[in-house]
Amino acid sequence: MSLLRHTKGGEVHERQALTVNPAKTCQPVGAMYAALGIHKCLPHSHGSQGCCSYHRSTLSRHYKEPAMAGTGSFTEGSSVFGGQANLLTAIENMFTLYKPDVIAVHTTCLSETIGDDIPQITENAIDKGLVPEGKFVIHANTPSYVGAHPTGFANMTKAMVDYFAKSTREDKVARRVNIIPGYVEPADMAEIKRLAKLMGLDPIMFPDTSGVLDAPQTGVHEMYPAGGVTIDELIAAGDAQQTIALGPVCSGPAAKALYAKCKVPQTTMGLPIGLAATDKFVMAMRSLNGGFVPEEIKYERGRLLDLMTDMHQYFYGKSVALWGDPDQLVGLSELLMSVDMLPKYVVTGTPGKKFLKRMGDVLGDKVHESFVRQGPCADMYLMHQWIKNEPCDLLMGNTYGKYIARDDDIPYVRHGFPILDRVGHQYFPTVGYKGAIRVLEQILNVLMDRQDRDSPEETFELTM
Amino acid sequence: MNGHNIMTTAIENNIRLLEARKAQVQTKGSEPFNIACEKQSVAGSVSQRACVFCGSRVVLYPICDALHVIHGPIGCASYTWDIRGSVSSGPQLHRMSFSTDLQEKDVIYGGEKKLEKALLELIAHYNPKAAFVYATCIVGLIGDDMDAVCRRVSARTGIDVIPVQSEGFAGSKKDGYSAACHALDQLVGTGDTSDIKPLSINILGDFNIGGETWVIKDYYEKMGLQVVSTITGDGRVDDIRKAHGASLNVVQCSGSMKGLARMMKEKYGTPFMHVSYFGIEDMSRALYEVADHFGDKDLLKRAQDMVRDEVMRIMPELRKIRQDLEGKKAAIYTGGAFKAFSLVRSLRTLGVQTTIAGSQTGNPTDYKQLAELCDDGTIILDDTNPLELAKFIQETDTDLLIGGVKERPIAYKLGVAFCDHNHERKDCLAGFEGMLNFAREVHGSLCSPVWKFSPFRQKHKEAVGSSQTTEKPKATYIPTNVIKPGETSGGGGESKFATLTIGATEVAK
Numbered sequence A: 001m002s003l004l005r006h007t008k009g010g011e012v013h014e015r016q017a018l019t020v021n022p023a024k025t026c027q028p029v030g031a032m033y034a035a036l037g038i039h040k041c042l043p044h045s046h047g048s049q050g051c052c053s054y055h056r057s058t059l060s061r062h063y064k065e066p067a068m069a070g071t072g073s074f075t076e077g078s079s080v081f082g083g084q085a086n087l088l089t090a091i092e093n094m095f096t097l098y099k100p101d102v103i104a105v106h107t108t109c110l111s112e113t114i115g116d117d118i119p120q121i122t123e124n125a126i127d128k129g130l131v132p133e134g135k136f137v138i139h140a141n142t143p144s145y146v147g148a149h150p151t152g153f154a155n156m157t158k159a160m161v162d163y164f165a166k167s168t169r170e171d172k173v174a175r176r177v178n179i180i181p182g183y184v185e186p187a188d189m190a191e192i193k194r195l196a197k198l199m200g201l202d203p204i205m206f207p208d209t210s211g212v213l214d215a216p217q218t219g220v221h222e223m224y225p226a227g228g229v230t231i232d233e234l235i236a237a238g239d240a241q242q243t244i245a246l247g248p249v250c251s252g253p254a255a256k257a258l259y260a261k262c263k264v265p266q267t268t269m270g271l272p273i274g275l276a277a278t279d280k281f282v283m284a285m286r287s288l289n290g291g292f293v294p295e296e297i298k299y300e301r302g303r304l305l306d307l308m309t310d311m312h313q314y315f316y317g318k319s320v321a322l323w324g325d326p327d328q329l330v331g332l333s334e335l336l337m338s339v340d341m342l343p344k345y346v347v348t349g350t351p352g353k354k355f356l357k358r359m360g361d362v363l364g365d366k367v368h369e370s371f372v373r374q375g376p377c378a379d380m381y382l383m384h385q386w387i388k389n390e391p392c393d394l395l396m397g398n399t400y401g402k403y404i405a406r407d408d409d410i411p412y413v414r415h416g417f418p419i420l421d422r423v424g425h426q427y428f429p430t431v432g433y434k435g436a437i438r439v440l441e442q443i444l445n446v447l448m449d450r451q452d453r454d455s456p457e458e459t460f461e462l463t464m
Numbered sequence B: 001m002n003g004h005n006i007m008t009t010a011i012e013n014n015i016r017l018l019e020a021r022k023a024q025v026q027t028k029g030s031e032p033f034n035i036a037c038e039k040q041s042v043a044g045s046v047s048q049r050a051c052v053f054c055g056s057r058v059v060l061y062p063i064c065d066a067l068h069v070i071h072g073p074i075g076c077a078s079y080t081w082d083i084r085g086s087v088s089s090g091p092q093l094h095r096m097s098f099s100t101d102l103q104e105k106d107v108i109y110g111g112e113k114k115l116e117k118a119l120l121e122l123i124a125h126y127n128p129k130a131a132f133v134y135a136t137c138i139v140g141l142i143g144d145d146m147d148a149v150c151r152r153v154s155a156r157t158g159i160d161v162i163p164v165q166s167e168g169f170a171g172s173k174k175d176g177y178s179a180a181c182h183a184l185d186q187l188v189g190t191g192d193t194s195d196i197k198p199l200s201i202n203i204l205g206d207f208n209i210g211g212e213t214w215v216i217k218d219y220y221e222k223m224g225l226q227v228v229s230t231i232t233g234d235g236r237v238d239d240i241r242k243a244h245g246a247s248l249n250v251v252q253c254s255g256s257m258k259g260l261a262r263m264m265k266e267k268y269g270t271p272f273m274h275v276s277y278f279g280i281e282d283m284s285r286a287l288y289e290v291a292d293h294f295g296d297k298d299l300l301k302r303a304q305d306m307v308r309d310e311v312m313r314i315m316p317e318l319r320k321i322r323q324d325l326e327g328k329k330a331a332i333y334t335g336g337a338f339k340a341f342s343l344v345r346s347l348r349t350l351g352v353q354t355t356i357a358g359s360q361t362g363n364p365t366d367y368k369q370l371a372e373l374c375d376d377g378t379i380i381l382d383d384t385n386p387l388e389l390a391k392f393i394q395e396t397d398t399d400l401l402i403g404g405v406k407e408r409p410i411a412y413k414l415g416v417a418f419c420d421h422n423h424e425r426k427d428c429l430a431g432f433e434g435m436l437n438f439a440r441e442v443h444g445s446l447c448s449p450v451w452k453f454s455p456f457r458q459k460h461k462e463a464v465g466s467s468q469t470t471e472k473p474k475a476t477y478i479p480t481n482v483i484k485p486g487e488t489s490g491g492g493g494e495s496k497f498a499t500l501t502i503g504a505t506e507v508a509k
Ligand code: SF4
Pocket: A048, A049, A050, A051, A052, A054, A109, A110, B051, B052, B053, B054, B072, B075, B076, B135, B136, B137, B138, B166, B167, B168, B169
């Protein structure tokens, strides 16, 4: 019996009032994730207990790591009189007990609707002496009814600039480059840093969750693991020669804010997923290092290209259904197109202006063969209806695709957030040349397993 | 990663408890025992608690032929999408996630129209037996009149559309249970009870995780009882409608379904009793007490026979497991306190001592009872946080943590074994076979060789000195699904590996 037996094909009727099986989660979880990428930062959820508990659980399930965050513990009283008292108490308690360097406050739908003025309350806390010397409280507004988790990530990342970045000198520091990695995994952040260092640059990456949400087992409950961008680095970002923002939705706003505040020039580009996008990223770095690309990187690129050519006939003409975050979807689509696969169905629940145009650019003349949808009703249910009407060869997206994969027996590669039922995303990057090798390997594995499973005895092959 | 990190412990960091939390932590034996609880979490604490909505949602969720619509912004819905392992023997509608996904304009102008449209559309499409509509925080704030919408939709569609007043901020998870009970109360009493016999019960407060309701139901049926409805594990709307026809409500878990039992007592005079299905002692007592209630000799006789058979069936394996676990120490942190009682007893059956026991939502009576049950020196906690928990685990040198999703990574980071006894558990832990599963799970984690590599254990070994190594004795129990050569049934560690059977060939060792 199929789990999603309720989904039928046929005419896809327009829904306006309803989201079924969402392809997104809410803003604060993105803000929380970004905040965990600051060293010794404790995220704080200014709202009721439930939201915070859900957000932490989701991060814990995805990373198999403890995810620390405080809650405002709103009550009925706070919903009437506002959450000022809650935030003041919270700031005092958190600095006393958990001793973070930074508290990163994000709002929830509730505190947003109440209309709490976080900066003003924070001022108040400082006046009352609740914020110890040398410690900070930063904030981002993250109402989920206007965005989704990538929006929350973008907002908190921008807050890092707003609160910390400082321009301290006339000229910029050569080779110091700010890299805003976008909503990617800790392993991706580590990989991006590695590439930047190989390019001879001095990168400041923010946020940086590597070493935080992929921390080793130490036998100690580390409230603050070793990773994360430091406050000093965030301040120094204001003197960098250049900012490279990966992913317009998640990283663009912070890069623009940094330019406005400290006149650090910025380039915003897609996530470095796949060969062409990584080339772009490497070229951007090359323009800052005096124009060289080290052998090691060239070698990695060569290996990726080798894999693509060796196996291209297995990719040829395969159609894919994708769901997730806009920046990831654009990157993945570009990678798929580069090996002659078609992103046939693409949905994201995350709003954002340029997504459809970017997808159009990537799809080029294939645009008429694809269904791309964005917004509140762009959900897994819609995608499933499309698939019922006309199947595809591969699914790529977060854990929530497993119902469809099972129901319609379609090969499936997990990618994105959240992944609640597999490991690997914590450890292996999908960005850069090496990351692309991993993504292609994952795709090949499921496609070839399927071929092995389905091919009749006569054509069942040992060598593929 | 710098080397010294690995060797520092939280104890050296000497963590202080939040002043305001001191009253919520007590050690058994330090009289007078007077723990503070039933408080809202302190603002700023990294609480392990959830909200009212969460409480309602987990309780009603297993009703699998009903439609569950979450009225609110997207997050509340997407985080509760199919996260509880409540199994259904039929419809799977409950595993879908439906949300009104409120947008900014809805927050400003209200979401009633949107909700109404969504409900009409969904009911037409899925044809559910009833619909539950959950209020989230923001709905409470923007003042949507959910009751009115539900009434209208109900009138138009002819099915019960039931509002659940579960605004998250209006209390804790426990208040969510009570909102759920009020919602259920609207269904009970609307069905035909003519086919219900006098020897009949409702099973309340079991959610069929890993098929637990099925196991329990089977026991009762074997005793000769008619089970009218299971609320809410593998629940059906029509069964719940006629629940008032049963002669007794058997209620598990202190928090979640007590409210409904009380309401039914008041309205229909249905008596109720509290039971627990975890552990041999509690499970047997449940069956006996139910039999006693009916004062029926045959019922009691069949219950006794069944308990004897079941216990005999699982004891040999439990004994073997106990050999490996004797003297180990466990920490328990559960949602409701009631479960903690059973766990303390079950662990005792396995020779494991409880060093820390706590819950998210216990009340004073619960904690008093818990303290009575525990040994002196046991730390009793209400609404704890990760730092505290980690601190106490290390101070008491505890080997195993039993908890839920947020506790799991804490245990693993410390290098401590873990057993999920919350709604994300996968196996049936109730009843007699559940006890065996529980024992196997605990054994599987506690005796895993991975802890040998854990820095916490290694450090401890150094500290204690190599003569008194805390390293566990080699596990002797082997799970039954691994059949050892030369044995027909599994278990036991006596047999010698004189020969190894590889395929059909006997190879001398
Ligand atoms: S908004 Fe309210 S109902 Fe929703 S998860 Fe948060 S606390 Fe719970």
